Amino acid sequence: MKIDKQTLQKIAHLARLEFEEESAEAMMADLSKILDWVEQLNEVDTEGVEPLTHMSVEVNVLREDLSQEPLSRERGLKNAPEKDQDYFRVPKVLE
Amino acid sequence: MLSEDLKNKYTVVIGLEVHAQLLTESKMFASDAVAYGETPNKNISVITLAHPGTLPRINKRAVEFAIRMGIACRSQISRYNIFDRKNYFYPDLPKGYQLTQDRTPICKGGAVTVKTSEGARAIVLNRVHLEEDAGKSLHLAGEADTLVDFNRAGTPLIEIVTEPVIRNADEASSFLTEVRKLVRYLDICDGNMEEGSLRCDVNISLMPAGSTVFGKKVEVKNLNSFSNVRRAIEFETERQATMLERGEAVASETRTFDANTGTTAAMRTKEELNDYRYFPEPDLSPLIVSEEWLQRIEAQMPSLPEELYQRFTAEYGLSDYDAQVLTDSKGIALYFQEICSKTQNYKAAANWMNGPIKGSMNERSIEIEDFPLAPEQIAALIALVDSEKVSFSVASQRIYPLLLQNPKLTPLAIAERENLVQESNQDALLPIIQEVITENPAKVAEYRKGRKGIIGMFMGEVMKKSRGKADPKVANKLLQQALEQ
Numbered sequence: 001m002k003i004d005k006q007t008l009q010k011i012a013h014l015a016r017l018e019f020e021e022e023s024a025e026a027m028m029a030d031l032s033k034i035l036d037w038v039e040q041l042n043e044v045d046t047e048g049v050e051p052l053t054h055m056s057v058e059v060n061v062l063r064e065d066l067s068q069e070p071l072s073r074e075r076g077l078k079n080a081p082e083k084d085q086d087y088f089r090v091p092k093v094l095e
Numbered sequence: 096m097l098s099e100d101l102k103n104k105y106t107v108v109i110g111l112e113v114h115a116q117l118l119t120e121s122k123m124f125a126s127d128a129v130a131y132g133e134t135p136n137k138n139i140s141v142i143t144l145a146h147p148g149t150l151p152r153i154n155k156r157a158v159e160f161a162i163r164m165g166i167a168c169r170s171q172i173s174r175y176n177i178f179d180r181k182n183y184f185y186p187d188l189p190k191g192y193q194l195t196q197d198r199t200p201i202c203k204g205g206a207v208t209v210k211t212s213e214g215a216r217a218i219v220l221n222r223v224h225l226e227e228d229a230g231k232s233l234h235l236a237g238e239a240d241t242l243v244d245f246n247r248a249g250t251p252l253i254e255i256v257t258e259p260v261i262r263n264a265d266e267a268s269s270f271l272t273e274v275r276k277l278v279r280y281l282d283i284c285d286g287n288m289e290e291g292s293l294r295c296d297v298n299i300s301l302m303p304a305g306s307t308v309f310g311k312k313v314e315v316k317n318l319n320s321f322s323n324v325r326r327a328i329e330f331e332t333e334r335q336a337t338m339l340e341r342g343e344a345v346a347s348e349t350r351t352f353d354a355n356t357g358t359t360a361a362m363r364t365k366e367e368l369n370d371y372r373y374f375p376e377p378d379l380s381p382l383i384v385s386e387e388w389l390q391r392i393e394a395q396m397p398s399l400p401e402e403l404y405q406r407f408t409a410e411y412g413l414s415d416y417d418a419q420v421l422t423d424s425k426g427i428a429l430y431f432q433e434i435c436s437k438t439q440n441y442k443a444a445a446n447w448m449n450g451p452i453k454g455s456m457n458e459r460s461i462e463i464e465d466f467p468l469a470p471e472q473i474a475a476l477i478a479l480v481d482s483e484k485v486s487f488s489v490a491s492q493r494i495y496p497l498l499l500q501n502p503k504l505t506p507l508a509i510a511e512r513e514n515l516v517q518e519s520n521q522d523a524l525l526p527i528i529q530e531v532i533t534e535n536p537a538k539v540a541e542y543r544k545g546r547k548g549i550i551g552m553f554m555g556e557v558m559k560k561s562r563g564k565a566d567p568k569v570a571n572k573l574l575q576q577a578l579e580q
Contacts (some may be wrong), residue, residue, distance in 0.1 A: 010370075014182075014370060014372070016184055053177050053375035053377075053381070054177070054375070054377065054380060054381060055377075056380060058380040059380050059381045059382070059383045060380070060381075060382060060383055061152060061153070061379075061380050062152070062153050062154070062155040062158070062382075063121075063126065063152045063153065063154055063155060064155060064156075065119045065120050065121050065154050065155060065156035065157070066120060066121060066126060067120045067121035067126055067127065067128035067129070067138075068121075068126045068127070068128075069127070069128070069138075070125065070126050070127055070139075070140040070141070071127070071139050071140045071141055071144070073134075073135075073136045073137055073139065076136060076139045076144055076245075077136065079146075082240070084240075084242055085135075086134055086135040086136050086244075087135050087136065087233065087242035087243060087244060088136070088186075088242070088243040088244075088245070089240045089241075089242055089243075090186040090240060090241050090242075090243055091239075091240060091241070092234065092238070092239055092240055092241050093185065093186055093232065093234075093241050
């Protein structure tokens, strides 16, 4: 499958990543190669086979509905790049 | 307003997505508390804040609450469930994805019955699925930054999605009313729209009447009151009809509602570029609902408004109206049932509920849960009237207000203390009647000449002298006998 410039830009936007314009060609080629390689899987006949969503056989790992204070505000805010009293401060997102 | 002609020319097609916050103690995938109105970032955890290397774990009670809703709507409960990541970037969602159920909604199909002007109608559901709520962003005017509070992040939600079968604002509003009633009866959500525990998105499109091909769908987001849902639908119906009349194409887009102007506006196209790239959440193992678990949840189901309505009309013989009013809220319905377990006079119980009790609740602005009298006391009041010891008006106007002030006393004790027990004892009444007759010789003569109507005047005198305690039936009989002598 060929990745074109538009798709490359869309993927970059969705992942909020920036790239150098001159590396675009190389990235398009790489991504196309990866997809081609993975596409080989399509040769396997999966008729009637349920998709495998989990590698583990474990099911129903549930918790009882009990609340604690697992993390204090102070500790939670400690790693925040920016804070404002009780709030996390982030770059403005409202357009 | 839209002209009738234009209204008849198009069919409105509406689907609703209702988000209900579940009344759990802890979050969907972590043990931080769920609480409204806390100081910012009080209820957080490394999972909620999306620290690396943390693993979510499913809240069992949230699953059971979602299943309760499914059972109430007669949905099919999915036995095999996985969660999916819905990917998008927004600061109130620190993981960069919301955990939701895309492929395997826990409840499929089912319906909620609404009452419309044309009778009952089943609004068919597409699904009810589990997901987590996001945090809250605070955009301060003049500030370069946004402030984020993660108290709400990770709160368990069910999203109730209807099929596109709703036809107008009335039906949409009735549906929301019924959903709110249901989640409250089920004790799974407080249904408080102002606090955002219940939120609604509207999908709406128009097509020419008689057509079967849906028009372009517009989604109106985050409507936080019944009236805003109604206003948004009315505005969109008119906007889209006007555009179609002009031959313009309606764009399929997401719009926001402005409660101040009652209008909707398109959201920025950037947000429209959302491509959620759903995929199964590898950090949560599948959730399997066994037959045994399902049966246990079924066994614990509370009575639903529809069942109570049936019981009130069929078993208690109440009118459609009474039964409707009494099942509006769970608290009222259960209180009424309690009275009815202590009396056979169901009609009287309904009258007490819908009359004096609701009056007191309104007066004091309280819910039935805070009403001071126990259902037994209302049953005792009914018994007091039924035994003809007091009349209904004495019970409701004299005893009941005193009872409210002295909720520990019994109605009979109050009646006796206040000397309100009716005098049906002939020995006590006869002297009074004799007195009235002696004092009014002219009237007695008139009566005996055939003016039987003035017996009312004698009765009035008897009542006055007995200070309202005379049993009217007995007094009337004795009075007649005395006058005919």
